Amino acid sequence: MQYRLLVSGDRDHFTTLAFDPSTKRLSILADYPAPFNASWVNPISLHNGIDYLVGLSEGEEAGSLYCFDINHARESCKITSEQPTLGAPAHFLTLRDKSALALSTYLGGSIALYPISISAENEMTLTDGPRTELFPEFPYKIPGHGPNQGRQQQCHLHQILEDRQGLLYAPDLGSDRVWIIRRDASRMEVCGWLACPPGTGARHAVFSPDESVMYVIGELSHTVMAFDLSSGPANAILPIDGFAPNIIPPSIHPDHHLMLDASELCLHPTNPSVLYASNRWSRHIAQRQPELKDVPTDLPTGDDIAIILLRDDGKKVKALKHVRTNIDVIRGMRLRDDGKYAVVVGQEGGGIEIYSITGEAGDIWSLQAGLSEGLVAFAVDRQGEALANIVNSDVLLHAPYFVPMLDNENQKMQNEGIEHREDNISPIDSDDPFDAENIVYGPSGFKGLIAAPYILGVSFLASLAGFSFGYDQGVISIILTMPQFHSVFPEIAPGSPTYGFSTGFLTGMLELGGFIGCLFFPFLADKYSRKWGLSIAMVFYIIGAILQTAAGNYATLVAGRFIGGIGVGTLTLGAPLYIGEIAPPNIRGSLLVLEQFSIVIGAVLAYWVSYGCRGIESEWAFRLPFFLQMPSALIVGTCIHFFPFSPRWLSMKGRDEEALAALTRLRRLPPTDSRVQQEWKGITADVKLQQAIRSKMHPGVTGVKLEVAGWMDLFRQKYRKRTMVALAIPFFQQFSGVNAFVYYAPIFFQALGQNTEKALILSGMVNICQLVACIGTFLCLDHFGRRNLAIWGGIAMGIPHAIMAGIVGKYHSSWSSNTGVGWLGVALIYIYILCYGFTYGPLGWTLPAEVFPSGIRATGIGAAVAMNWLANTCIGFAVPQMQVSIGFGTYIFFASFCFIAAIFSYFCVPETKGLTLEQMDSAFGDDAAAEEQDVRREVVKEVINGV
Structure with missing residues (x-):
């Protein structure tokens, strides 16, 4: 029994080949004229x-979709109908209802339906009716993710x-998604997507037999x-946890992983527990990045096929094996529909090999026949009795092809099969062109925390x-x-002539x-x-804490x-900075949330510890809570040195190997792991x-x-509005009165x-409300946007203050006969705290991090934190004296600033959620980010070219 194969590709003819399994022979039958690059x-x-x-x-700018026929007797090929397509058409299929051909375009970034007609003889013709086209929205605000960012600047629909x-x-290589599209007679719409991790580069996919599972291969x-x-x-359907086999064979050094690309993915047609996936470029590592070290001189004979054995439900990997081929740059692989043979073809220099598949699990391969005649593509037919047997319509025929880069500078290199990469850098327009942030070490959220003990x-x-910071804030109120x-x-005792000033001065000194x-x-x-900074703090x-515990006079206490x-102020920057720099990207947000919760829990615990100690008759009633500040600080200051330095700080010091x-050590992985290598190079490059x-x-x-x-850059003309917003929001955050209640709630x-x-x-419940509001922070911030929270948050906080001013002014001398009004005041304080936590609580930290271009972002955030502390100092000093001298006027004071904050936000604060740097320019009416991007492009080119 013999088989016929049709081969096409980056040339102007088709070739038919004959394969005879009995003789293990593969031979060329005929060549036919064909459109270039099928x-x-x-x-x-x-x-x-x-x-x-x-x-x-x-074609790069445009391609074509055509119906044609091959007359084997006359050895001729004729196009019968043709329609134009957008750039780089990659794949098509005939819809099950035979109404149209569905087509994906790689450079066009679209999905199109072309109407067809089918004759009584089953001959297909492309009709002249209009095509239906859908352009999925590119999800990344800043183009470029993954190890090859030049490939992810737009949607690239590959299949x-x-x-x-x-x-x-x-599957969309550009957006890291597999789009799910619903269609009818006249239109298509996206009805969902499979969300691959950033930088995956979704290339090909296959269904399980019952279509309950889809397997997707990431080219990047x-x-x-x-x-x-x-x-x-x-x-955003997420991948199944624990299913992410890396198909690069162990023989490839981890330093060289980024020089490879994944290519094809097939499911065994009769045994759904076996997947086959291919890599390419194993022989071209030195050519693609000459500066790499330790590139082997004894190059492999060809690329590898990974055989992935699945468990019965298809949702877990049982084993992973590799088969080395003699094919250079695998760009096509298909299995015959009885699962007995696999055909593998190469891009570089052509070549085709046929393997027999044996073993109970389809995991044993043996080479049957090989041929290298400059063939660069292939298609496989169904089993037939003779060479002239028909190719069945339910078998896809695939021809590999070159993938053009979008960057004209790299077009020639890409056509030659070379991608210019250095330290994961591609010369693209991106806020963060070094992709250390999009590496996936595991699941995110709670599962990710458990998986990284x-x-x-x-x-x-x-x-x-953070706990120490919260404790120090919460300990003073009781x-x-x-x-x-x-x-x-006695200076702080109620009734003392210096009570207001001394109390405020003591609190404000912190x-x-x-x-x-x-x-x-x-x-x-x-x-x-960062470690020693925390220790010094x-x-x-x-x-x-020692001085506060042992103080025998007011001056020592102050x-x-x-x-x-001073220690607390350093902690407000130090702990988040260290955690942010050591955390893997997939759980960084969760770990920073842990730090925020520690602050609130510290404040809550400090309050109730002080509450419990107030029954002690001796001076230890207040000295013990002061003393208990020390244990957590001692633990952090000493134990932090048993853990690693921040990798980013080491890189800043030029200690890249360290x-x-x-x-x-932090990732608990060997230094040769490709993800560790990628993150390390990304950090050093950034x-x-x-x-x-x-x-x-x-x-x-x-x-x-x-x-x-x-620091002076913050006040340059082009940054002035951004600086005003970044400093105003933390100012209003404090002058809304939150810490007045935290410090002086009992009063x-x-x-x-x-x-x-x-x-x-x-008063203890105030801190509990803060804890509840801390949870609300993460529910509201990204849902409602920054501008809306700033406007409506100011109004929502101002209303309770205004009502409080009215009831305190009217009933301050008659609470005993108006207890209900007193309880209304209590409720209003809690309402204010909750409104603050949902709105200005997070805004004081979020907006400054967003409004500045990256070149001055660190300085801008530092200025915003300094403003927060400075405003906090003013509140700490002023509130006790205000309570004594103006009474209900204190609430009018805070209400006024809340309403001013709303007015300021309405006129001055743009919406910043999700904006790119260029869009931020438009929002603020300047070109600050554009100027920085010009600098960035020059720097990236210099880094890439080793200047």
């Missing part, structure tokens, strides 16, 4: 000895499939993913710094009400110290490391609060880029002058007619 061919029927087929001719329900599935990530389709189409432990330890405290420090500390920490962290914190405040070692950008913005300026120039509740005991309990 990228996909599909058989339709055989009638009167003529094969009727459909094909694609690929199209149809399920039994008539839904179309289109070299992984195969599985998606559960049993629940129907939906937005080491990094969770390190981050938990660092988050105790202590200020203790008689034992008043007896030692904030003043925090203001100085947050200015001090960046120098500390950059010069001595803890030294200040512990000294402050000094302790001030010195402790950065790799630290990253290896550090170089940021340093270069600053140098280019201030040529010839170095050292302290460069730091000063960075406020007593002013509403509550007795001391109730006032203390109600």
Whole structure:
């Protein structure tokens, strides 16, 4: 029994070949004229000895879809109908209802339906009716993700499939999605997508036999993913956890992984527990990136096929094996529909090999026949009795093809099969062209935390710094009400002529110290490391705690609060900075949330510890809560040195090899792991880029002058509006009155007619409300947008204050006979706290991080944090005196600033959620980001070219 194969590709003819399994011989039968670069061919029927087929001719700007026939007797090929397509048509299929051909275009970024007619002899013709075309929306705000960002600047639809329900599935290499499309007679619409991790480059996909699972191969990530389709189409269907085999063979050095691309994916036609996936470019590593070290001189004979054995349900991987071929740059692979033979073809120099598939699991291959005659593509027919046997219409014929780069500078290299890569950098227009941020080490969220116990432990330890910060803020409110405290420090006792000033001064000194500390920490962290910065911060914190615990006079107590405040201020920057730099991208957000929760929990615990200690008759009623500041600080300051330095800081210091070692330890993976290598190179490249950008913005300026120039940049004309917004929002955050309630809640509740005991309990609930609001932060921020929260948050916070001013002004001397009004005041305080937590709570930290271009973002955030502390200092100083001197006017004061914040936000704050740098320029009416992008392009080119 013999078989016939049809071969096409990047040339102007088709070739038919004969394969005889009995003799293990593969030979050429005939050549036929054909359109140049036939990228996909599909058989339709055989009638009167003529094969009727459909094909694609690929072009960069435009291609063509055509019906043609091959007359074997006359050895001729004739096009019978033709329609134009957008650039680089990649794949098509005949819809099950025979109404149209569905076509995907790689450079056109579209899915199109071409109407067809089929004659009584099953001959297909493209009709002149209009085509239906859909352009999925490119999801990335900033083009470029993954190890080859030049390939991800727009949608690149690489394949199209149809399920039994008539839904179309289109893997999109550019957007890391598989689009799910619903169609009718006149239109198509996206009804969902499979969400591959960023940088995957979804290339091809196959259904399981019952279509409950789809397997997707990532060209750029070299992984195969599985998606559960049993629940129907939906937005952002995530891959099945634990299913992500990397198909690169162990023989390839990890340093060279990024020089390879994944290519084909097939499911065994009779054994659905076996997948076959191919790599390409194994022989071309040195050619594609000559500067790589340790490139082997004994090149492999060809690329590999990965055989993935699945468990019975198809949702878990049982084993992974590799078969080495003699094919150079595999660009096509198909299995015969009885699963006995596989055909593999090559792009570089052509070549075709046929393997027999044996073994119970289809995992044993043996070479049957090979041929190399400059063939660059292929298609496989169904089993037949003779060479003239018909090619059946249910078998797809695939011809590999070159994938043009979008960047004209790299077009010639891509046509030669070379992709210019260095340190994961591609010369594209991107805010972060070094893709260390889109590497996937595992699932995100809670599952990701459980799957990474080491990094969770390190981050938990660092988050105790946040706990210390929260504890120090929360410890003072009840202590200020203790008689034992008043007896030692009479200046703060109610009724003292200096009560208002002394209380405010004591509280405000913590904030003043925090203001100085947050200015001090960046120098500390950059010069001595994040770890040592935290340790030094803890030294200040512990000294402050010792002074507060042992203080016998007011001056010592104030000094302790001030010195402790310096430690607290450094912690507000230090802990998130260290956690953010050691955390893997997939769980960084969750770990930073852990730090935020630690702050709130610290405040809650401090309050209730102080509440519990107030029954102690001796001075230890207040000294013990002060003393308990120290344990968490000691743990952080000492234990942090058992964990690695920040890889980014090591890279900033030029200690790149140590950065790799630290990253290896943090990820619990060998240094040769491709993900570790990619993240390491991304970090080092990004550090170089940021340093270069600053140098280019201030040529010839170095050292302290460069730091000063960075701060002065904030007030340049083009950044002035951004700086105003970034500083105004944290200012309004504090002047809305939140920390007045945190520090002096018992005083406020007593002013509403509550007795001391109730006032203390109600004050504890303020911190509980903050904890609830902390959860609301992550529910509201991205849903409603920044501008809306700033406007409506100001109004929502101002209303409770205004009502409070009215009831306090009217009933302040008659609470005993108006208890219901007093409880209304309590409810209004809680409503305010919740409104703050949902709105201005997160805005003070989010907006400054978004409005600045990356070149001055760190400085801008530092300025915003400093403003937060400075405003906090003013509130801490002023509120006790305000309560004494103006009473209900305190609420009018806060209400006024809340309403001013809403008015300011309406006129001055643009919506920043999800904006690209260029869109941010438009929002602020300047060209700040565009200027930086010009610098960035120059820097990227220099880094790439080694200048």
